[in-house]
Amino acid sequence: MTYTKEEVLLEVEHVDLNYGERSILRDVNFTIRNIVRPGMSQGQVVSLLGRSGIGKTQLFRLLAGLQQPSSGSITIFGNKEVEAGDMGVVFQHYYLFEWKTIYQSLMMACRQNPALKGNEKDAIAKWATAFEVTDILHKYPQQLSGGQRQRASIMQQLLKGSAFLLFDEPFSGLDICVLDKVVDMLLQVSVSDELKTLVIVSHDIETSVAISDTVFILGKEEGQPGATVKQEIDLVERGLAWQKDVRREKAFADTLDEIKASL
Ligand SMILES: Nc1ncnc2c1ncn2[C@@H]1O[C@H](COP(=O)(O)OP(=O)(O)OP(=O)(O)O)[C@@H](O)[C@H]1O
Ligand SMILES: [Mg+2]
Structure with missing residues (x-):
């Protein structure tokens, strides 16, 4: 499958979030680039996965520009500091x-x-x-x-x-038929525009991996306070992006096991 990763759409650099003495997020770094496939309108679907209480919703709020990080920066399209209103935001409720x-x-x-x-x-x-x-x-x-x-x-x-759509736990509380429909819908949205970028914050590993092209794992590193992005998994490279029956692949099950082990 031919594709290239082009310009930077979203960049998170050295983001810290503290409440008083307490570190919630520590030195979070990740980059989302425009994925280009010849002859196709191809958006991006990225998931941020982590355990309950790790700081996903806090990171979601920072990405949406609803809250400022204690330090570090979040920019879109190369250099624009993200502000409230830049992104479409779908809250958990x-x-x-x-x-x-x-x-x-x-x-x-x-x-x-x-x-x-x-x-x-x-x-x-x-x-x-x-x-x-x-x-x-x-x-x-x-x-x-x-x-x-x-x-x-x-x-x-x-x-x-807006080019960016952020979702906090879009899969929670849905029955299995509705869940499949939502996955389909999100994929339709993602291909509706070349720059469309969906960022899904979730603890539903299986659904997130099935829909995404990139997964970032939010977790704590040994002996360190606060959560950070511990790992990036490129699902395109693994042949697990952009195909309907991905759940039947062995590499899919292996990837789920790998993620579960590192959460
Ligand atoms: N205003 C606040 N002041 C202090 N701590 C806060 C504040 N808001 C959230 N926290 C703490 O930040 C941590 C991360 O919370 P967050 O809601 O981001 O978790 P989450 O990963 O989204 O969990 P879940 O999967 O259950 O939704 C929690 O320990 C929470 O207690
Ligand atoms: Mg949450």
Whole structure:
């Protein structure tokens, strides 16, 4: 499979996060590059994996620009310091405006995206079909199931058009059929634009590995306070990216074992 890794899209350099004396994140470093495949629109899907309580949501907040690191920097597109609003953010609890219908929320998201000007209705209709939310568009969030809320929330962030989409635990609390659907949807989103970059923060190792091209492992190093990125796994190199039946590969099972051992 031919591909190249081109320009830097997101760079995390020497990021520390402390609360008082307590170190939560220590010297976190990683880089996401544009993966280019000839003749294809190919986005990036990256997972940050780690145990419960290790600091994933804290790192998610820093990446989203919702909070500043104690030191270090997070930049996008080569040199822009990340700020709130630069990234589409899908929180663990699928935040939606409770007083607006799904359609109204989606329309508001479209209006933030200059690329959709004049085509808002078509864009909503197209993604609503793909995400199977067409029949709930005129309902309020409290009338939806968890899975429907999640899809609506992802769609809302997607329509805003930012290149980066961050997800905190997008797979938790979903039954297996819905889970497969969400995985499919995220893959559709990832290939919708060359620069589209999905960053998934999760403790669901299996689903994350199945969907990603790169995995970063967040964990503690012996004798050190705070969590850091201990390992980067390039799933493209291992032949485990961009294929539907990846779960049947032996290398997939081996990679899961390797990750479990290092968490
Ligand atoms: N405002 C705060 N002040 C002090 N410590 C905090 C604060 N917010 C979070 N923490 C601590 O940061 C650590 C990491 O929390 P975080 O929510 O990032 O974990 P997580 O990896 O997302 O866990 P989970 O998988 O359960 O969601 C926890 O030990 C938590 O107690
Ligand atoms: Mg968390």
